[in-house]
């Protein structure tokens with residue numbers, strides 16, 4: 001019998017490079033919300049991929065950026081503590097963006113995590129010509145001594161399996177870390193909140209995304225379907241009106257989109273009620289961050 005491998009892998013890179021989309025594509029299910037707005041991911045999400053040659057535990061992390069708030073600082077600390085423990089770090093850069101100082105900084109920082117093997121993934125290859133991709137690959141290969149460099153598109157699925165095949169071989173030899181019928185450590189409660197946040201993120205304008213947080217209040221039995229009550233938090237009174245919209249129109253659209261995702265995850269219909277509430281300047285307040293689960 002061949003040796004089986006198991007261990008932890010994390011994707012790192014600037015915000016919005018496609019880390020969460022790639023994780024979802026690798027496991028074939030949606031455990032991490034994604035959006036066109038940077039800094040969507042706010043916690044380490046674990047998804048488990050059972051591969052013919054072993055088991056990959058994928059830890060999805062927030063994008064690395066210069067922290068401007070206490071929340072930003074906490075997210076960066078979470079990235080550091082997670083990377084200290086993982087077996088493989090996959091550095092991601094999108095093919096359609098120039099490699100910049102932000103990328104160089106992240107790569108230089110990887111030397112702080114000597115335990116992990118490092119690979120580079122060039123994401124979103126569907127967006128560029130072969131010529132441009134070749135140039136990008138050359139540039140990435142000059143940045144560090146990578147164990148592998150793989151171009152991939154999470155959108156078209158191109159090379160997604162190859163990414164898993166390569167990572168599993170780099171993991172230590174050992175037995176499965178999780179029973180093979182578990183797919184994520186995310187609870188349904190976590191996912192409900194994240195689906196509401198994702199729906200809201202897609203609709204609000206530039207400034208607001210960072211101000212949004214969602215908590216689950218309760219799930220109560222209804223006549224024919226459960227009532228799910230969540231709070232959608234903003235930072236200021238003025239933001240409340242934006243999220244609710246004219247005569248509640250925005251909130252209704254958010255609710256409808258979120259309910260669809262939640263029902264598809266749970267496999268049964270629900271009633272969703274969203275209460276918009278203010279937690280004054282929560283990104284900068286230790287007390288408020290605690291209340292919102294950070």
Ligand SMILES: Nc1nc2c(ncn2[C@@H]2O[C@H](COP(=O)(O)OP(=O)(O)OP(=O)(O)O)[C@@H](O)[C@H]2O)c(=O)[nH]1
Nearest residue numbers: 016017018019020021034035039040041063154155
């Ligand atoms: N064309 C194309 N777009 C992609 C691909 N992968 C991701 N995207 C898009 O890029 C955007 C960012 O994707 P995410 O997966 O949220 O990026 P992330 O790196 O996890 O972002 P943060 O959570 O902010 O760190 C989304 O709009 C995705 O739809 C891809 O392979 N091709």
